[in-house]
Amino acid sequence: MKYLIKDLANISELHPDRIRKWQERFHFLRPELGKNGYYYYSNEDLKILLYVKNEILKGKKINEVVSKPREEILKEIYYSNEFSKEELNIIEAISNFKYIDIEKRLISLYKKQGFYAWLKEIHRLIILTGKAWEKNFITISDEHSFSNWLKANILTYVVRNFPSTKPIWLVCTFPGDPHELGALLHYVKLLKFKVPARYVGNLPKEELLKEIKMNNYRVVSISIVLPKKWSVVKNLKAQIEKFGSIKVLFGGYGYKLLKNKQNQKE
Ligand code: B12
Structure with a gap:
C-alpha cells in the first residue's frame, strides 16, 4: 500500500506541513518520488510516523525519538511484544495483499487437521486483523479488503463442500450490523451439522422481515x-414470531455482552 502525504495526514491526524517539516529535518520517512512529481509513502513510513506521534504524546521530545536510526525504530515497533513473529508475517501478508500465502496455509491446515482447525484459524485471523488495525499496523481499508476476501473464501468453501438443499434455517446479522463474519461462521457450523441453512448476511429490516414472511423457515x-438495547432485540423477535411458529435465536459477540449486562441487572 502506498500513501500520499494527505493520506498520512488523514490517518495520523497530523497537519501535512508538519509531516513535511519532519521529513526534511529528521529524514525518518523515505518516500519515493513518483513520475507525476508526488511523493509516495510506504506502510513502514506510516508505522514510523504513528510511532513518533505516540512517543511525542507520551511526553518525549522529537529529537530524542528520532535520534535512533530508522531500522532500529522499525525493530522496536515490530518487536514491541504486541505480536509474535508468525503473527507479524500474517499482518505483513495482509497489508501487502499477499492473501495467496494465507490461502495456502488455510488449505494445508484443512487437509492436515480438518474442519474445526480450519474454522479456528479463520476465527484467529479475524481477531488478529482487528487487533492489527487497533494498533495501527494495518489501515481500515486493509481490514475491509481482507475481511471481504475471508468472506469470499468461506462462501467458496461452502459451495464446494455442501449440497444446496431447500433451507429451513435462516442466518443473518442484526439489521444494520456490518459484522457478517461471525454469522457466516455460525452458518458454516450449521451446514457441518447437516442443517439445511441459508445465509443472507446483512439485510435492511424490512427486507429481512419480507424474506422470513415469504418462506417457510423454522x-x-x-x-x-x-x-443493542434489549428492547430493540425483543421487538425484532416479536415481529418475526408474528409470522407463525418460528424459533428466533440470537448470538454473537454483542449478544454475549447484552446478556451479561442483563444478568447483572437481575
Ligand atoms: C472484523 C471486525 C470488523 C469488520 C467486520 C467484517 C465483516 N464483514 O464481518 C469491519 C472492519 C467491517 C468492522 C467495522 C466496524 N466495527 Co468491528 N470488529 C471486528 C472484530 C475485529 C471482529 C468481530 C468478529 O467478526 N468476531 C469474530 C466472530 C467469529 O465472533 P462472534 O461474533 O462471537 O461469532 C461466533 C459466535 O458468537 C457464534 N455466533 C455468531 N452469531 C451467532 C448467532 C447465533 C444465533 C448463534 C447461536 C451463534 C452465533 O458463531 C461465531 C463463530 O463461533 C471486532 C474486535 C474483536 N476482537 O472482536 C471489532 C468490533 C466488533 N467492531 C467494533 C466496532 C465499533 C466497529 C465499527 C463501528 C468501527 C468504526 N468505528 O468504524 C465498524 C462498523 C461500522 C458500521 N458500518 O456500523 C467494536 C464493537 C464494540 C461493541 N460491541 O461494544 C469491536 C468489538 C472492536 C472494539 N474493540 O471496539 N469491524
Whole structure:
C-alpha cells in the first residue's frame, strides 16, 4: 500500500506541513518520488510516523525519538511484544495483499487437521486483523479488503463442500450490523451439522422481515455484534414470531455482552 502525504495526514491526524517539516529535518520517512512529481509513502513510513506521534504524546521530545536510526525504530515497533513473529508475517501478508500465502496455509491446515482447525484459524485471523488495525499496523481499508476476501473464501468453501438443499434455517446479522463474519461462521457450523441453512448476511429490516414472511423457515439465527438495547432485540423477535411458529435465536459477540449486562441487572 502506498500513501500520499494527505493520506498520512488523514490517518495520523497530523497537519501535512508538519509531516513535511519532519521529513526534511529528521529524514525518518523515505518516500519515493513518483513520475507525476508526488511523493509516495510506504506502510513502514506510516508505522514510523504513528510511532513518533505516540512517543511525542507520551511526553518525549522529537529529537530524542528520532535520534535512533530508522531500522532500529522499525525493530522496536515490530518487536514491541504486541505480536509474535508468525503473527507479524500474517499482518505483513495482509497489508501487502499477499492473501495467496494465507490461502495456502488455510488449505494445508484443512487437509492436515480438518474442519474445526480450519474454522479456528479463520476465527484467529479475524481477531488478529482487528487487533492489527487497533494498533495501527494495518489501515481500515486493509481490514475491509481482507475481511471481504475471508468472506469470499468461506462462501467458496461452502459451495464446494455442501449440497444446496431447500433451507429451513435462516442466518443473518442484526439489521444494520456490518459484522457478517461471525454469522457466516455460525452458518458454516450449521451446514457441518447437516442443517439445511441459508445465509443472507446483512439485510435492511424490512427486507429481512419480507424474506422470513415469504418462506417457510423454522429457525432464524440473528447475529449481534454492535451494541443493542434489549428492547430493540425483543421487538425484532416479536415481529418475526408474528409470522407463525418460528424459533428466533440470537448470538454473537454483542449478544454475549447484552446478556451479561442483563444478568447483572437481575
Ligand atoms: C472484523 C471486525 C470488523 C469488520 C467486520 C467484517 C465483516 N464483514 O464481518 C469491519 C472492519 C467491517 C468492522 C467495522 C466496524 N466495527 Co468491528 N470488529 C471486528 C472484530 C475485529 C471482529 C468481530 C468478529 O467478526 N468476531 C469474530 C466472530 C467469529 O465472533 P462472534 O461474533 O462471537 O461469532 C461466533 C459466535 O458468537 C457464534 N455466533 C455468531 N452469531 C451467532 C448467532 C447465533 C444465533 C448463534 C447461536 C451463534 C452465533 O458463531 C461465531 C463463530 O463461533 C471486532 C474486535 C474483536 N476482537 O472482536 C471489532 C468490533 C466488533 N467492531 C467494533 C466496532 C465499533 C466497529 C465499527 C463501528 C468501527 C468504526 N468505528 O468504524 C465498524 C462498523 C461500522 C458500521 N458500518 O456500523 C467494536 C464493537 C464494540 C461493541 N460491541 O461494544 C469491536 C468489538 C472492536 C472494539 N474493540 O471496539 N469491524
